[in-house]
Amino acid sequence: MLFSDIVGQKHIIDRLRFIAQNEKIPHAMLFTGNEGVGKLALALAWAQYINCLEPSEHDSCNVCASCHKFSHLIHPDLHFVFPVYKGSKSNVVCDDFIQEWRDMVLISPYFLSSQWYEVVAEDKGQPTIYADEALEIIRKISVKNYEAKYKIVIIYQPERMHISTANKLLKVLEEPPPFTVFILISSQPELLLSTIVSRCQIIKFPVIDDVSLSQFLEKKFPQYKIQAIHQAVILSGGSLPRSIRTLEQQESTQNYYTLFVQMVRMAYEIKRNKPKTNEQIKWVQQVTQLSKEEQKELLIYCIRFIRDNFMLNVQLKSLVYQTKEEEDFSKNFSRFVPFNTALNVYSHISKAIYHLERNGNPRLVFTDLIYQIAMYF
Numbered sequence: 210m211l212f213s214d215i216v217g218q219k220h221i222i223d224r225l226r227f228i229a230q231n232e233k234i235p236h237a238m239l240f241t242g243n244e245g246v247g248k249l250a251l252a253l254a255w256a257q258y259i260n261c262l263e264p265s266e267h268d269s270c271n272v273c274a275s276c277h278k279f280s281h282l283i284h285p286d287l288h289f290v291f292p293v294y295k296g297s298k299s300n301v302v303c304d305d306f307i308q309e310w311r312d313m314v315l316i317s318p319y320f321l322s323s324q325w326y327e328v329v330a331e332d333k334g335q336p337t338i339y340a341d342e343a344l345e346i347i348r349k350i351s352v353k354n355y356e357a358k359y360k361i362v363i364i365y366q367p368e369r370m371h372i373s374t375a376n377k378l379l380k381v382l383e384e385p386p387p388f389t390v391f392i393l394i395s396s397q398p399e400l401l402l403s404t405i406v407s408r409c410q411i412i413k414f415p416v417i418d419d420v421s422l423s424q425f426l427e428k429k430f431p432q433y434k435i436q437a438i439h440q441a442v443i444l445s446g447g448s449l450p451r452s453i454r455t456l457e458q459q460e461s462t463q464n465y466y467t468l469f470v471q472m473v474r475m476a477y478e479i480k481r482n483k484p485k486t487n488e489q490i491k492w493v494q495q496v497t498q499l500s501k502e503e504q505k506e507l508l509i510y511c512i513r514f515i516r517d518n519f520m521l522n523v524q525l526k527s528l529v530y531q532t533k534e535e536e537d538f539s540k541n542f543s544r545f546v547p548f549n550t551a552l553n554v555y556s557h558i559s560k561a562i563y564h565l566e567r568n569g570n571p572r573l574v575f576t577d578l579i580y581q582i583a584m585y586f
């Protein structure tokens with residue numbers, strides 16, 4: 210990873226370069242900030258830079274033997290600690306998952322922790338840095354550096370460390386081995402032992418600025434329109450993986466918007482005693498062709514749309530992010546969504562989600578929903 214691969218974060222890059230060039234390399238650093246802002250990417254770029262054999266003033270050379278091994282994550286002095294899930298097995302340590310970890314990081318070091326958990330636990334349990342990992346860390350740092358000037362130990366989500374591992378790490382940080390650098394990466398540093406935090410040099414990452422994020426997305430996804438990219442940037446809160454997810458989901462979001470508008474119109478016709486039965490059958494058929502996950506996503510989209518329109522109803526436009534199409538529809542629709550309507554419709558949609566999760570028949574759940582919300586429009 211090079212500094213030039215990093216999206217935005219110019220000030221942090223300058224600070225890290227300055228530390229590498231002018232200060233004593235600290236034995237422990239703590240990178241904090243929201244998920245997806247580039248903490249892991251910069252930990253990798255900085256580790257490569259301080260070990261590069263021919264660094265320039267600005268970046269690693271990316272061709273020396275050290276750079277080659279760092280960029281492929283195979284340097285013998287580069288170690289990773291991250292949450293894993295052992296299920297029914299005993300004595301599971303990070304290295305059992307190192308190939309999965311390398312594969313994920315090599316695709317992109319910008320990912321959300323939930324994406325890693327899917328790989329490692331498949332929703333079966335809470336990934337953790339287990340107690341057994343402490344011995345592994347101590348073993349790795351007690352051997353002499355193979356070839357790197359600085360041995361690097363990157364601990365991803367140290368807040369997920371078992372307490373005994375945290376206590377052992379604390380001892381290591383009190384008497385750090387020479388030429389070893391720990392980089393702790395946390396989006397929830399408030400959950401760490403204060404004694405660990407106080408032994409680290411802290412670097413706080415801001416969110417990625419809109420301009421850098423837009424430029425990155427425009428280059429990487431030329432198939433999307435500029436307006437779609439701007440929308441994704443606004444909705445992402447400065448997190449790169451969130452912006453990609455928003456962009457990729459745009460097609461389904463467009464479909465959900467159409468289904469929502471159709472549902473509201475059908476509900477309105479029912480209230481006027483002019484139900485359009487054929488349209489209802491067609492609509493329900495269309496919805497039941499979606500996967501179960503998509504049906505839930507549709508309902509969550511409906512909740513968001515109702516919430517946004519309630520916000521517009523009470524003149525809180527600044528809290529609402531909408532596409533142009535949603536905005537146009539909401540200009541008229543929001544006046545039909547005062548507090549009571551929002552609350553009741555929200556409650557019916559939540560019940561529909563509840564029934565779907567418990568394997569309720571989607572045909573019945575969605576037909577019911579149209580009739581239930583009809584009372585409020």
Ligand SMILES: [Zn+2]
Pocket residue numbers: 260261262263264269270271272273274275276277
């Ligand atoms: Zn190099």
